[in-house]
Amino acid sequence: MRNKIYQVLVNKHRGIAYRYHKVHDASTGMLKILSWAYLLWLNFAYYVLFCRFLGNVPEIELYEKKRLNIRMSESEAYHKDRAFISVDDFIEKVKGYDVISFDIFDTLIFRPMFIPTDVFYLIAERFDMLDFKNVRTFAEWDARMQCKRKNGHMEIALQQVWKHLAKETGLDAEEGMRVECEIEKALCYANPFMLEVWNRLQAMGKTTVIVSDMYLPKSCIEEILKCAGYIGADRIYLSNEYGESKADGRLYRRVIWDLYKIDTNDKVKSGNHIAGKRAVINSNPNGFSIVHIGDNPHSDHEMAKKCGLNILPYWNVSKVAEKCRPEDMSMLIGSAYRGLVSNHLYNGLHTFSLDYEYGYLYGGLFVVGYCHFIHQYYEMHQLDKILFLSRDGDTLRQVYQKMYPDDVTEYVYWSRKAATKLMADEDRHDFFRRFIYHKINQKITIKEVLHSMELDVLIQTLPGSKKIWEESGRSFIALHPQDYLTDKNAYLLNRFIQAKWDLVIEQYTEQQAAAKKYYAQILDGCKKTAAVDIGWAGSGAMALSHLTKKVWGFDCRITGIVAGTNTIHNAESDAAEPFLQDGRLVSYLYSAQMNRDLLKKHDPNKDYNVYWELLLSSPTPSFRGFYDGKTEMEQESVYLDSLDITLAFGKYDYNQDGIREIQRGILDFADQYVERFEKFPYMFRISGRDAYAPMLVAASHNERYLKMIGKRYDLEIGVN
Numbered sequence: 001m002r003n004k005i006y007q008v009l010v011n012k013h014r015g016i017a018y019r020y021h022k023v024h025d026a027s028t029g030m031l032k033i034l035s036w037a038y039l040l041w042l043n044f045a046y047y048v049l050f051c052r053f054l055g056n057v058p059e060i061e062l063y064e065k066k067r068l069n070i071r072m073s074e075s076e077a078y079h080k081d082r083a084f085i086s087v088d089d090f091i092e093k094v095k096g097y098d099v100i101s102f103d104i105f106d107t108l109i110f111r112p113m114f115i116p117t118d119v120f121y122l123i124a125e126r127f128d129m130l131d132f133k134n135v136r137t138f139a140e141w142d143a144r145m146q147c148k149r150k151n152g153h154m155e156i157a158l159q160q161v162w163k164h165l166a167k168e169t170g171l172d173a174e175e176g177m178r179v180e181c182e183i184e185k186a187l188c189y190a191n192p193f194m195l196e197v198w199n200r201l202q203a204m205g206k207t208t209v210i211v212s213d214m215y216l217p218k219s220c221i222e223e224i225l226k227c228a229g230y231i232g233a234d235r236i237y238l239s240n241e242y243g244e245s246k247a248d249g250r251l252y253r254r255v256i257w258d259l260y261k262i263d264t265n266d267k268v269k270s271g272n273h274i275a276g277k278r279a280v281i282n283s284n285p286n287g288f289s290i291v292h293i294g295d296n297p298h299s300d301h302e303m304a305k306k307c308g309l310n311i312l313p314y315w316n317v318s319k320v321a322e323k324c325r326p327e328d329m330s331m332l333i334g335s336a337y338r339g340l341v342s343n344h345l346y347n348g349l350h351t352f353s354l355d356y357e358y359g360y361l362y363g364g365l366f367v368v369g370y371c372h373f374i375h376q377y378y379e380m381h382q383l384d385k386i387l388f389l390s391r392d393g394d395t396l397r398q399v400y401q402k403m404y405p406d407d408v409t410e411y412v413y414w415s416r417k418a419a420t421k422l423m424a425d426e427d428r429h430d431f432f433r434r435f436i437y438h439k440i441n442q443k444i445t446i447k448e449v450l451h452s453m454e455l456d457v458l459i460q461t462l463p464g465s466k467k468i469w470e471e472s473g474r475s476f477i478a479l480h481p482q483d484y485l486t487d488k489n490a491y492l493l494n495r496f497i498q499a500k501w502d503l504v505i506e507q508y509t510e511q512q513a514a515a516k517k518y519y520a521q522i523l524d525g526c527k528k529t530a531a532v533d534i535g536w537a538g539s540g541a542m543a544l545s546h547l548t549k550k551v552w553g554f555d556c557r558i559t560g561i562v563a564g565t566n567t568i569h570n571a572e573s574d575a576a577e578p579f580l581q582d583g584r585l586v587s588y589l590y591s592a593q594m595n596r597d598l599l600k601k602h603d604p605n606k607d608y609n610v611y612w613e614l615l616l617s618s619p620t621p622s623f624r625g626f627y628d629g630k631t632e633m634e635q636e637s638v639y640l641d642s643l644d645i646t647l648a649f650g651k652y653d654y655n656q657d658g659i660r661e662i663q664r665g666i667l668d669f670a671d672q673y674v675e676r677f678e679k680f681p682y683m684f685r686i687s688g689r690d691a692y693a694p695m696l697v698a699a700s701h702n703e704r705y706l707k708m709i710g711k712r713y714d715l716e717i718g719v720n
Helices: 002-011 014-024 029-047 074-081 087-094 116-127 132-151 158-169 173-187 192-203 218-228 250-260 277-281 297-306 331-345 354-362 364-380 393-403 416-422 428-435 446-452 490-499 501-522 539-551 577-582 596-601 608-615 656-677 688-698 700-710
Strands: 099-102 207-212 235-238 267-270 273-276 290-293 385-389 409-412 468-471 474-477 528-533 557-562 585-587 623-628 637-640 645-649
Touching (some): 002 014, 002 029, 074 331, 074 354, 087 290, 099 192, 116 173, 116 331, 132 158, 158 173, 192 207, 207 250, 218 235, 235 250, 250 290, 290 297, 331 354, 331 688, 354 608, 354 656, 354 688, 354 700, 364 393, 364 528, 364 557, 364 656, 364 688, 385 393, 385 539, 393 656, 409 501, 416 428, 416 501, 416 623, 490 501, 501 623, 501 645, 528 539, 539 557, 577 585, 608 656, 608 700, 688 700
Parallel strands (some): 099 207, 099 290, 385 409
Antiparallel strands (some): 468 474, 623 645, 637 645
């Protein structure tokens, strides 16, 4: 009977069971009694008050949300919120002290990992050991507890940690210490703000000491500091050398006594200054004074002040990043991304523009990951060359060449417009779809449509003011050059052009010849290549592949590599499916075969395509097409004497300065990522899901951040 009652009250509806167990499980005493009352109320509300929603389990948010600043860049907002001081101000505040003391990690030195213990993942990879991070963390804690029992303090050295690890795992302790120090040295680098402060103080001849609670041996710390550029420290105090820490204040007291040599008469002697112990401890301006700079509120601020030191707090850059950075990422890549971003944006040396941060934050990881994805395909399929299609390939190729300088690549001219014209006789459907049906009801005249198609010759043959016109025995309602293209006359324009198809193809014949010359040189000696683009249907790469093989007769296979495909929100969602399936088209971020949640999330109707294309925008003009011989053009053009062809270009995108900033942000991120992880090649295996994660955060709260970015630009995505 009891089980039946339980089944009815609890298990009959999943939503009620879910809500009840959240309150009841692990509850005790009065809370357990209240959970039963809550169960009765849930059933009453469901059956009597008809609150049927209680029968369903609350939907868990699939994508995390972050409320991003839309008024100014993150770095600008951070400086403003903290009433930021510059390097000059920092120097001004500390130069009057006799001794300047510095913390090491998160102050002088950065790691490119968001959480310091994530470094243990990299050690785990070296030793082929599962769950090493947790084992290493527990071994350190055990070593500290044993030290506490034996010596009355918890300040241990790396040797003690690895002694415990050796017993726990069987790993060789000496080898373990060597590897851990080696990885720390490979990862650590200078905080650029503090390096500038340090160098200025050294030039002034100031006395500087370094004080840190740290288990790494002094030799390792000294090498880390030297490689980072911190030269000239008068003393380095490490807790593991003295069994004293900043956290308990004893390491600060040792610094004071060592520097000022307090004698038996309770006096302090140094140079021409003599002061009592009280003067030292209270940093009396008539005696010697010390200021300590560090990021930890307890060890570097509270305890330093208790020991009589003045302090100048530095901020822990990781603390401010959590509210803006994606967390739904794989462990290592997520930590590396958040770590690099925090260290760069919040160290205090510079502020950056909204456009720069858009590139750095939302394009940097994507471009690095995409380039590695392309490189893997290049090696796996032994390609002869990679073609980066203009203009989306501009930034991509710059990063790719830095990452893989030995791979054969080429930046080639191609565009939707050029491809559509060259494929006119191969795919009429796409020709009319892009040139006509994508422009319906946009207040574009028929004359402008024909001009954009470079079919001005047909304008003269329009019937003008006649009621009807005839062609091949068929009658049509008249089209006037100044009529706007609408849903009512688009079909008529289509029929009009098709009726004069031979004339259309004649207009593009020279362009075919010029394009063939251009790509004959590009593909000379190539059997297997890939054409890289942003996406989305893969039409650019597929058109080039078709023309190369079927029209121009080149013996070269071209595979299309795209960042993303059409999604379920596209009218032609399955346009590229056969080619994705047979491997002629390959996608990085998502497709119907992988990362299907992104396939459902990525919505071109919300301008997602535009925001991604903006990341790969280029401060170069649009490409309009190939022309045989030396041709006079209305727009900008380049004559290639060696091929006797002309490359024609169109207009530049709006906000060129902003586009350059986006590109600079991406290039900076790529440079930093490559520099920090060059000794860890597996860190470049960035999944498409991880690469998309920052953009998911940018798209939260109804794309409010992305809409703000979009207002700064006026990109035309279709065929012009």
